[in-house]
Amino acid sequence: MARAISSSSPHSGTRPIVFEFATHSAVDRHVRSLVAAARETLGGSLPGTRRQVAEGLGVGLREDSRIGRLIGMYDYSGPTITINPTLWRDRVEFTFYHEITHHLLELDGSLISYLQDHVKDSPSHQRTIERACNVGAAEFLVPHASVRTLAEQSNWDADLIRCVHGSFGASWIATLLQIASIAPHSCIAVVFGLEEDSHCSEETIWGTNARLSISPVVLNSLSSNSMKYWLARGTLLPSDHPLFHSWMEGIDIDEHGYIPYKSGKRQPCRCVGLRRGGIVLGLLHAGTPVPIGQRRLFS
Ligand SMILES: [Zn+2]
Incomplete structure (x- = not known):
């Protein structure tokens, strides 16, 4: 579920700061705008299958029950999402869109750049990203x-x-x-x-x-x-x-x-x-x- 923030991230100090993300509501607004843009890319409504959503947004999808206790993960080097399909349906669905939001944040880069430049504390950095991905997943499935x-x-x-x-x-x-x-x-x-x-x-x-x-x-x-x-x-x-x-x-x-x-x-x-x-x-x-x-x- 987590995406590790490492020094090898492609966003390390390479992009200008476009947005200010000092509050949760500013982050939420930005994430919802990314979800709205993704919906537009997908033709306005979500396709029937996860694979169609992933393909439409340019990310690979692997369904693999051998990822241990993880329920899902995003690898930005692919980019690829891996989902554990043995989870119960509600959780698979939410986890998939959580990982899709990791992908959208990675492509956009502005929140990740902001955090890397302004939030030195790694746990709160990670918490902000994970919270943003939960907001994004909820927005995909139940518009605010x-x-x-x-x-x-x-x-x-x-x-x-x-x-x-x-x-x-x-x-x-x-x-x-x-x-x-x-x-x-x-x-x-x-x-x-x-x-x-x-x-x-x-x-x-x-x-x-x-x-x-x-x-x-x-x-x-x-x-x-x-x-x-x-x-x-x-x-x-x-x-x-x-x-x-x-x-x-x-x-x-x-x-x-x-x-x-x-x-x-x-x-x-x-x-x-x-x-x-x-x-x-x-x-x-x-x-x-x-x-x-x-x-x-x-x-
Ligand atoms: Zn996550």
Whole structure:
């Protein structure tokens, strides 16, 4: 999933800085413009198959189940995307467009150049790229403008997640992360599940065989623009967390809880949880969710 930033990158100090990327929202706007341009290249709508999308955007595609625990990777020297096809469908789809966004960022070069010149801290450099790729994947599958319309009068609850998913029929992961990307308040969207189920069948993930004996971890997450912190992939879901109860009991929840940071710190929040098969989709509201339409009235 990660693309290593190395000194051999073709963008090392070779391009002029075109954009300023000091905020998440500036990065998001740029990524969405790259996705819009890619859609245009593809004729306005996404072709039926991943291979057609990859070919249309000039990147090779390998589907290989032997890439270990990786779920996908992008090699800019090809350029080639490698996807593990044994993942469950939702995750394959989201991962593919995440890697496609790595490709778009590489071709464009401006964000990578900016980070290399202005952000010396490699982990935050990498986090910015990975967050941008999640925003891009969500934008391919669930365009943000339409989600914004649906969210305008919502309470940022499980009904909104169901409504967006029902409207687009796209990946649950893309649905959830796009909601967080447009949220005007501080929140984190998070998908918890079993990492080892990367290699399990569709039935195991979505059917009655979903295993409940091991604690789930963060598979995907996205912080809203105003959220200062994030949930790292692999962070364990504590057994006293409301989302754990949602996951164990197969129920949707909306109650007071906390954000379970990897460091062990707990930040109070409102927890919205939706259990789907072997995963639980969470919206962790650290700030007060004000409907977008209402916010405009007072701004
Ligand atoms: Zn990545």
